[in-house]
Amino acid sequence: MTIEERINELRDKLNHHNYMYYVLDRPEIPDYEYDMMMRELIKLEEEHPEFKTPDSPTQRIGGEPIKEFEPFTHVVVMQSLANAFTEGELRDFDRRVRSSVGDVEYVVELKIDGLSVELIYENGIFTIGSTRGDGYVGENVTNNLKTIKSIPLRLKDNLNLIVRGEVFMPRASFEKLNEERELNGESLFANPRNAAAGSLRQLNPKITAKRDLDIFVFNLQRIEGVELKTHVEALEFLKEQGFKVSPHLKKCKNIDEVIEDINYIRTIRDSLPYDTDGAVVKVNDLEKREILGSTVKDPRWAIAFKYPAERQKTKVKDIIVQ
Ligand SMILES: NC(=O)c1cnc(OC2CCCC2)nc1N
Numbered sequence: 001m002t003i004e005e006r007i008n009e010l011r012d013k014l015n016h017h018n019y020m021y022y023v024l025d026r027p028e029i030p031d032y033e034y035d036m037m038m039r040e041l042i043k044l045e046e047e048h049p050e051f052k053t054p055d056s057p058t059q060r061i062g063g064e065p066i067k068e069f070e071p072f073t074h075v076v077v078m079q080s081l082a083n084a085f086t087e088g089e090l091r092d093f094d095r096r097v098r099s100s101v102g103d104v105e106y107v108v109e110l111k112i113d114g115l116s117v118e119l120i121y122e123n124g125i126f127t128i129g130s131t132r133g134d135g136y137v138g139e140n141v142t143n144n145l146k147t148i149k150s151i152p153l154r155l156k157d158n159l160n161l162i163v164r165g166e167v168f169m170p171r172a173s174f175e176k177l178n179e180e181r182e183l184n185g186e187s188l189f190a191n192p193r194n195a196a197a198g199s200l201r202q203l204n205p206k207i208t209a210k211r212d213l214d215i216f217v218f219n220l221q222r223i224e225g226v227e228l229k230t231h232v233e234a235l236e237f238l239k240e241q242g243f244k245v246s247p248h249l250k251k252c253k254n255i256d257e258v259i260e261d262i263n264y265i266r267t268i269r270d271s272l273p274y275d276t277d278g279a280v281v282k283v284n285d286l287e288k289r290e291i292l293g294s295t296v297k298d299p300r301w302a303i304a305f306k307y308p309a310e311r312q313k314t315k316v317k318d319i320i321v322q
Helices: 001-022 031-048 057-061 087-101 171-183 191-198 205-209 231-242 256-272 284-291
Strands: 071-073 106-112 117-120 125-131 137-139 161-168 215-223 249-250 275-282 303-304
Touching: 001 031, 001 117, 031 057, 031 117, 057 205, 071 117, 087 256, 087 275, 087 303, 106 256, 117 191, 117 205, 117 215, 161 191, 171 191, 191 205, 205 275, 215 231, 231 249, 231 284, 256 275
Parallel strands: none
Antiparallel strands: 071 137, 106 249, 106 275, 117 125, 117 161, 125 137, 161 215, 275 303
16 A cells, blocks of 8 residues: 555545544544544654645644634625514514415424534535624634534535534533633633634634534535435435534424424423524425525524523423413
């Protein structure tokens, strides 16, 4: 085997085991074996930099610090979401949708409380990642995003696509980070969302690499050469390509089932290992989304449901959405 073949073999093996461990949470080899392969790849790439590829797992360690972030103009506008606070407002949303495109199927997702990012893949390789910014221009944080182990550096197929996802910090990692910061006399992060934002917008990727960030991909923004009919199909497709997709995806035949699922999410969300700040309701049929279109800043085919501010732990288990 040539040096180049060995480097490519190590790269593909490490990317596979990274996927098994960080995306599927189903490691196939002991950490020691992974670390030994990584150590060999680092050494070989240092000796033969000409064989290093953009999807090499050595890039997850984090490169040199930069002075500032480059602004990045999003290929697809990163829209925000209108909010609903009551059952009535959800039913108003449903009436508006149905008056325009007739009966629809909805999908309910958790609204992960992190920061939204756009990931661009060219020929299956992760090339540019950026924060949302004002929806039109964000910051190029590609090297920091490469340190997030659940972001694939190469897709299963050589596709050109753009996805949106929410980068977050698990609650346990947030608490551990603040404990360390307190011991070092550093300022504490107010919540996991701020900790995730501060960690992703670090000028030194080696610091980002240590911050235990994770991601759930929740929207296929654009794809070339693949026809998809529904949002659920799109997320299934993204899962097959190697992305980590939000685990709670409930298809609902009508707004009554949406309200039922929103009430169910309320009962489980405190036990999740990450913060959520509501639920997101989306029209499943992609063609109907096109017909519904968007206002200046929000899609007409989606709405966020925000739970009433957390009360102290009283017996509100089965409160019905008012
Ligand atoms: N924080 C989330 O988990 C989340 C945010 N936004 C969306 O969808 C928006 C994005 C594009 C239009 C609808 N879905 C989500 N799951």
